[in-house]
Amino acid sequence: MSFDFTPFLRDDLPPAAKPWGGFAEFNFVGGHVNAASVPGPSLVEALAKVMQRDGDRLGYYGLGHGSQGYLPLREYIAQMLAERTGMPTDPGEILITTGSLQGMDLVNDALLQPGDTVILEAVNYGGQLSRLRKLGVNYVGIEVDEDGMKMDALEDVLAAQKAAGAMAKYIYTIPTVQNPSATVMSLPRRQKMLDLAREYGIPIFEDDCYAELLWEGERPQTIRSLDDQGQVIYCGTFSKTIAPSLRTGYLVADWSVLSRLMPLKTDGGCGALEQMALAEYCPDNYANLVAGIRQILKGKCEAMAEALGEQFGAAAEFSMPKGGLYIWVTLPAEVDTDRLTKIAGEQGVAINPGSEWAADADYGRRRLRVCFGHPSKQEIRDGIARLAEICHAEFGVPLRGANVER
Amino acid sequence: MSFDFTPFLRDDLPPAAKPWGGFAEFNFVGGHVNAASVPGPSLVEALAKVMQRDGDRLGYYGLGHGSQGYLPLREYIAQMLAERTGMPTDPGEILITTGSLQGMDLVNDALLQPGDTVILEAVNYGGQLSRLRKLGVNYVGIEVDEDGMKMDALEDVLAAQKAAGAMAKYIYTIPTVQNPSATVMSLPRRQKMLDLAREYGIPIFEDDCYAELLWEGERPQTIRSLDDQGQVIYCGTFSKTIAPSLRTGYLVADWSVLSRLMPLKTDGGCGALEQMALAEYCPDNYANLVAGIRQILKGKCEAMAEALGEQFGAAAEFSMPKGGLYIWVTLPAEVDTDRLTKIAGEQGVAINPGSEWAADADYGRRRLRVCFGHPSKQEIRDGIARLAEICHAEFGVPLRGANVER
Numbered sequence: 035m036s037f038d039f040t041p042f043l044r045d046d047l048p049p050a051a052k053p054w055g056g057f058a059e060f061n062f063v064g065g066h067v068n069a070a071s072v073p074g075p076s077l078v079e080a081l082a083k084v085m086q087r088d089g090d091r092l093g094y095y096g097l098g099h100g101s102q103g104y105l106p107l108r109e110y111i112a113q114m115l116a117e118r119t120g121m122p123t124d125p126g127e128i129l130i131t132t133g134s135l136q137g138m139d140l141v142n143d144a145l146l147q148p149g150d151t152v153i154l155e156a157v158n159y160g161g162q163l164s165r166l167r168k169l170g171v172n173y174v175g176i177e178v179d180e181d182g183m184k185m186d187a188l189e190d191v192l193a194a195q196k197a198a199g200a201m202a203k204y205i206y207t208i209p210t211v212q213n214p215s216a217t218v219m220s221l222p223r224r225q226k227m228l229d230l231a232r233e234y235g236i237p238i239f240e241d242d243c244y245a246e247l248l249w250e251g252e253r254p255q256t257i258r259s260l261d262d263q264g265q266v267i268y269c270g271t272f273s274k275t276i277a278p279s280l281r282t283g284y285l286v287a288d289w290s291v292l293s294r295l296m297p298l299k300t301d302g303g304c305g306a307l308e309q310m311a312l313a314e315y316c317p318d319n320y321a322n323l324v325a326g327i328r329q330i331l332k333g334k335c336e337a338m339a340e341a342l343g344e345q346f347g348a349a350a351e352f353s354m355p356k357g358g359l360y361i362w363v364t365l366p367a368e369v370d371t372d373r374l375t376k377i378a379g380e381q382g383v384a385i386n387p388g389s390e391w392a393a394d395a396d397y398g399r400r401r402l403r404v405c406f407g408h409p410s411k412q413e414i415r416d417g418i419a420r421l422a423e424i425c426h427a428e429f430g431v432p433l434r435g436a437n438v439e440r
Numbered sequence: 441m442s443f444d445f446t447p448f449l450r451d452d453l454p455p456a457a458k459p460w461g462g463f464a465e466f467n468f469v470g471g472h473v474n475a476a477s478v479p480g481p482s483l484v485e486a487l488a489k490v491m492q493r494d495g496d497r498l499g500y501y502g503l504g505h506g507s508q509g510y511l512p513l514r515e516y517i518a519q520m521l522a523e524r525t526g527m528p529t530d531p532g533e534i535l536i537t538t539g540s541l542q543g544m545d546l547v548n549d550a551l552l553q554p555g556d557t558v559i560l561e562a563v564n565y566g567g568q569l570s571r572l573r574k575l576g577v578n579y580v581g582i583e584v585d586e587d588g589m590k591m592d593a594l595e596d597v598l599a600a601q602k603a604a605g606a607m608a609k610y611i612y613t614i615p616t617v618q619n620p621s622a623t624v625m626s627l628p629r630r631q632k633m634l635d636l637a638r639e640y641g642i643p644i645f646e647d648d649c650y651a652e653l654l655w656e657g658e659r660p661q662t663i664r665s666l667d668d669q670g671q672v673i674y675c676g677t678f679s680k681t682i683a684p685s686l687r688t689g690y691l692v693a694d695w696s697v698l699s700r701l702m703p704l705k706t707d708g709g710c711g712a713l714e715q716m717a718l719a720e721y722c723p724d725n726y727a728n729l730v731a732g733i734r735q736i737l738k739g740k741c742e743a744m745a746e747a748l749g750e751q752f753g754a755a756a757e758f759s760m761p762k763g764g765l766y767i768w769v770t771l772p773a774e775v776d777t778d779r780l781t782k783i784a785g786e787q788g789v790a791i792n793p794g795s796e797w798a799a800d801a802d803y804g805r806r807r808l809r810v811c812f813g814h815p816s817k818q819e820i821r822d823g824i825a826r827l828a829e830i831c832h833a834e835f836g837v838p839l840r841g842a843n844v845e846r
Contacts, residue, residue: 037671039697042551042609042643051702053532053695054506069499074491077713078484085480092683093475093814100460126459132538132707139706145448165706203448237448265443277498279712289459291445296457300545300571301538305711306685307483408499 048168058384060417065278065359066408068334071327072277073315080314081307088310096303097310101296103130103284104309110316111270111284118252119245121259121268127286129296130304134243134271134283138162140295141239141267141285145203146171153191154206155183156397157362159213159241160390162206174202175393180353182209182219185226192234204237204267210254211244214362214391214403216355218248224257231265238266243283246275246324248357249332264288272312274359275324280308331359337411338404338418345422349432359407362391364400369429371402374421377428383421454574464790466823471684471765472814474740477733478683479721486720487713494716502709503716507702509536509690510715516722517676517690524658525651527665527674533692535702536710540649540677540689544568546701547645547673547691551609552577559597560612561589562803563768565619565647566796568612580608581799586759588615588625591632598640610643610673616660617650620768620797620809622761624654630663637671644672649689652681652730654763655738670694678718680765681730686714737765743817744810744824751828755838765813768797770806775835777808780827783834789827 084106091097091104099105108125115123131137138161146152148170154162156175166173176187188205195201205227209219219227231238240257248254258266264287271283282304285295335354338361342350351364365371375387388401406414422432490512497503497510505511514531521529537543544567552558554576560568562581572579582593594611601607613633615625625633637644646663654660664672670693677689688710691701741760744767748756757770771777781793794807812820828838 035669036694036696037643037669039643039670039700043700044550044553047550047700048703050696050699051507052699054502054508057500057504064501066501067499069496072495072498074495074498075488078488078491081487081713082481082484085484089478089480090475092478092480092685093473094463095470095472095684096460097685098463101457102460132710136707144450144453147450237443237445263441263443264445273708277712278501279498279503279709281707281709281711288442290442290456293456293458294445294449294453297454301542301687302679303685303687304538305687305714306683307487307713307717308711311713 058379059382060413060420061384061408062404062406062417063384063386064405065274066405067274067278067359068327068330068407071323071330073319073323076319077311077315081311084310084314092306097306101299101303102126102128103304104306104313107309107313108284110313114316114320115256115270115286119242119259120255121286123286127289127292129285129292129299130309131269131283131285131299132301132304133273133278133281134241134269135161136299137269137283137285138165138241140298141269142166142169142171143298144295145237151195151200151202152204152206153188153202154393155208155212155215156393157215157391158393159208160386163390163393173393178212178215178217180217182212182217182223183207183227185223185230188227189230192230192236196234201234201236204239205231206239206241207257208241208244209257210242211247211356211358213244213358214360214386216353216358216360216362218254218356221254224255225260228257228260228265232263240266240268242268243271243274244358245270247328247331247359249328250356258286264290267291275320275327276312280312281305282308282312328357331407334406334409334411334414335361337414338406341415341418345418346425346432359405360403361406363402363404365402365425366431367400369400369425369431371399374402374425374428378421378424381420381424383417383424385421464785465788466819466826467790467814468810468812468823469790469792470811471680472811473680473684473765474733474736474813477729477736479725479729482725483717483721487717490716490720498712503712507705507709508532508534509710510712510719513715513719516719520722520726521662521676521692525648525665526661527692529692533695533698535691535698535705536715537675537689537691537705538707538710539679539684539687540647540675541567542705543675543689543691544571544647546704547675548572548575548577549704550701551643557601557606557608558610558612559594559608560799561614561618561621562799563621563797564799565614566792569796569799579799584618584621584623586623588618588623588629589613589633591629591636594633595636598636598642602640607640607642610645611637612645612647613663614647614650615663616648617653617762617764619650619764620766620792622759622764622766622768624660624762627660630661631666634663634666634671638669646672646674648674649677649680650764651676653734653737653765655734656762664692670696673697681726681733682718686718687711688714688718734763737763737813740812740815740817740820741767743820744812747821747824751824752831752838753840765811766809767812769808769810771808771831772837773806775806775831775837777805780808780831780834784827784830787826787830789823789830791827
């Protein structure tokens, strides 16, 4: 007989986890990177060096640098952000987090209560949408075009909220290589968003996790770099460039805000080895590593776009990403991607259904997100072909694929 | 002009963090270990080996082993717990956490709501007491003697709660090397606690973080090892043996419970490098490492006890710890250790005030916890001498120290 824990658990717990069943044969989900690009041995070499110099610090909580994280890593991040995003940053304004997900949880925990509202891009990161729903927080989606969130639409929402006396708690934006649209917000729109935030007195939470994965040109200035009044909380990560398994991200905010977020991080700090390895590895190697990864990902992205074109033809609409890991695909109205996700999953093709990646789930229901970071080009071709077959069998589209009538 | 975040923050946030000011000259606080015992280079060597074999996994969330953590580490923990604590454990019943603190947060998050009650040892880990207060949860302290929590007192509380129709949500216990009393619960009491938990239908949360630091003899059987009905949730850590900065702990529970806790861990996993390094290092080295650490800590403990005896004489009452990192000291009634902590802190001696380490803060007010893990023996002698001087200057006790009338 087994003890029944049910009466002791909170009523509002999420559903139970399922036992891990491994990855799908064709893994087009999650923020997985190109595994062969992960510089595992170099990280270990870097760690060996820093260990000789600074190994005694392992004996201390926070490596003896307090609860914000290993100081040399914060110094590197500060310098990198200043150089690459035009955002002068003090190491004292940085909190190392367990991936940017923990940073997001801290911001949500500090700012949000049930019944609150967040404004965000209408297609969005599913992990943020699900977090907000779990918190009982409403969200209002703002349409995105190729220059990012539309500022006239944002202004309309802000004005309506002000008129109703029900302002949102913050604007959440992924301005550079937005997830899932892969759009990049133009500089004038960044400035306009900040102006509107000033006018309506509302904070901005800028999620910059994908900004290093822009194929061409420099990283745009961050919105926080335009802000001299501490109105923008910023997060970044090493997950999408070095490796998601490292779980090393960071929050940047003025001390007056960061000092309120820090007590909510109750886990006693982030892992020492990742922080030490990254602090030693990155200064000399990060820029080169990322430049190489961009080229690999761009090639995979092109392979994915070609495969979609070949297998789905005109049935698959998408804009070519300017960077990142994902293509956001619109299928004909008769396709229900919730159902497609389920059936394809059973046949070895894992995709993210659009309903989970859109503020309006109905809008997302004929859309899907596919990640090209992990699979090889051949796996991309084979997996998209199988997805097209499955979609045809279930929904009658696409009618033709690879020049063959189905 | 700076943007005012105050109106956007939850009303019930904890106070702002203070900027990190470094450790005190004499650091007798926290769960710091003997820094020189941390096997930094060996962990790096282990990591280099596992990286050759398994490095590709860095490209995957959860190292491709799902959200429970790196499978080889879970396999090692399962085997170690079976061998050393008599607790057969399946790797599928283990969740790797960011230190045991995250495990504690997950258990509290799943089981507790404001107004609930937890039963625990009357002197206790300050981090658990402060968590419970923050959650609006009441706690009832049960007296501890040299054999651990007193079972007659526990039975009285359970009976009274049952009669009042207000049962606690769980019994929290640190049975082996209790924090701060350093007592070890006897095997009959462990069995009795489980019997009472059965009789009253209440879960046990067993915190075994210090169990490897028992000076003499084998680790006792865990309470969970006596339980074949899944009524005990168990946590452990590598923080107190290998290094607190690694932030690698674990929860053990039957899948029916663990699967409800896992969705509350929303940070996308724990750091890969620690998990890989520990999985490779521990099987051949953990037992020897810990055996050496025990001897070092025992020596420091004796130095601390001698220094307390020499400097405080009969004014400092304490039982000799059976292991661990702390001595729990009772001073004369005229001493207020909240005040002593503040004044000593200003003069370079950091101690933990008993009011934060006792379910009844008043009971703790003439008591304090001192950690001997980090300082050298000389620092222990010098720091305790300074503490005695400060205590004498403020409270008039101890009257004599080091054979000198003050």
